[in-house]
Amino acid sequence: MKLAQYILILVVLFISNISNATEIKINSLKELVNYASKSSNVITMAPGVYQLTDYFTLDSMAVKHDRKAFQFIVFSGSHNVFKLDGVEIVVDNKLRAALSPPLHSNEFLINGANNVFEGLSFKYKGEVNAPGGAVLEVGGKDNTLKNVVLHVSGSFPYGYGDYLGKGKNNVVKHQKHSGLLITGFNTKLLACKVFMKSFGHAFFIQGGDNTYFKDCYAEGEIRSTDEMLAETSGPAFDNDFASIYMNYDGEKKIPSGYMKSLNECGFRTYSTGKVTAVNCVAKNMRVGFALAKVSLDNCEAIDCERGYYLNKAVTKNSRGDAKYGPLLYLVGDEPSQIDLTLTPGESEMKVHALATISGTGHEVNIKSTDQNKRKKSIPIMLGYGMPSSGEIASPLPAKDANHIKITNTTTMPIVVNETASDCVINTNGIIEGNAGKNIQIIKN
Known part of the structure; x- marks a missing residue:
């Protein structure tokens, strides 16, 4: 069955499931939270900028949480359509920092089934040191996100990529903050965008299966190692520019002469099922596409530290540059079919x-x-x-x-x-x- 036919069937089934849905108009975060846990509704939210601090105060965050996770909003309902075009939720990173004790959790969670989210932007502000996690986790089954945009900040330290730490190995204890995590099944992301100004992944999949990306975009920031080495204060300077990696000179030091992404991967998989990406772009990321069990069609890596890191992959009509690092790392003992074009630059x-x-x-x-x-x-x-x-x-x-x-x-x-x-x-x-x-x- 062709993909277009498959999507059409899903749309028809979804429409039939919500044919009796109630149409609701809302204009507050309180109402959005209320309908997030209900099912079989069409919710239209008035466009505007909504401050999360109007719903969660700093005082409400500064309490003991016995749970290992904390979410601002959980979309646990099913068979909903959320029409959120022009809606922006602004999150002050002080809310994350106020969690006591610090929790490594994802802040917004979708774990219902057969939901459609149209629009919605998350914008984080403030550069405080806050617990790690991802902005948005998409679990459940058969959920579709269209034109969802994330502007992510709030990691520490920031400005050195992974030189000062990655996982348990670190020079400076770090707090990551990633973008959009997929743990669900048959998730579709259409024209979604993640802009990273923090150390973490843009789009990443952990345990999810049959994930489909189309027209999605991930963008981070890059910085030369010479600029890092010119600092006269800060965490790298305070640690004599130590790195967790051995360089070509045999030293665990930040080396000169390289361009470094300040973020992690644009599109990343961890122990996942099938992944398809069509017309997707990654720019200024540590890896544009770090994927296994993947089919890529008409994708592009721009100014990434490395363009593609692939295993069990098929790529068609895809491309990338080698301005700051390799176009491709290819691994795996199961055959891949790779077709890549080296772009100018x-x-x-x-x-x-x-x-x-x-x-x-x-x-x-x-x-x-x-x-x-x-x-x-x-x-x-x-x-x-x-x-x-x-x-x-x-x-x-x-x-x-x-x-x-x-x-x-x-x-x-x-x-x-x-x-x-x-x-x-x-x-x-x-x-x-x-x-x-x-x-x-x-x-x-």
């Missing part, structure tokens, strides 16, 4: 690889729209993997690469490591260090 920043390819059975096609105009030569590296957490200033490790087919119509060279075997390379570029076993090379 170069920088003076250090970039060690156009792509690293490891694993088994992949078919990789890398092409370029400006192959005769590029000044820098950045290699495609076969038999190499992704460094720790993909850190662009850490050495590339050797990894096995078997039964892989590469078509390289760029002019970039291909480096073949001794860990590569039984591979076929069709290339416009030169071959360097052909140390592999049974490597067939076809020159165009």
